[in-house]
């Protein structure tokens with residue numbers, strides 16, 4: 516297996532991740548029903564977000580912390596939901612990639628997850 520190297524890899528990672536997220540019993544319906552996400556808009560945004568984090572570069576514009584604090588007012592966004600999210604993220608990466616960037620993608624996501632949960636709990 517190889518490492519995450521370019522935008523094509525990010526696109527594969529993000530698409531595979533959300534396929535599993537949508538089918539997940541704990542968090543799937545947040546995307547399917549609570550928000551009814553417009554995937555044509557959300558996916559390219561997520562490609563930019565993760566490309567910036569994993570490979571560097573600045574196309575992403577948004578405010579993830581604010582977006583998820585707002586979401587937590589609409590639906591349960593606690594440790595159970597974030598654990599489910601992180602589990603799918605780690606599993607997706609481990610299925611597709613291996614290496615320094617792959618490890619970093621898991622660590623960075625974990626840091627953001629912790630911070631997001633903290634911000635939600637203290638908002």
Ligand code: HEM
Nearest residue numbers: 542545550552553564577578579582596597600624627628
């Ligand atoms: C329980 C966990 C999570 C749930 C249920 C969730 C759900 C969502 C939803 C419904 C949206 C809005 C999509 C739309 O605009 O239609 C969103 C946006 C987003 N999410 Fe999450 N999310 C979770 C965790 C995370 C984590 C851990 C990260 C980062 C590591 C993340 C990154 C983002 C980003 C970057 C956006 C776009 C924000 C913006 O537009 O400014 N999410 N999320």
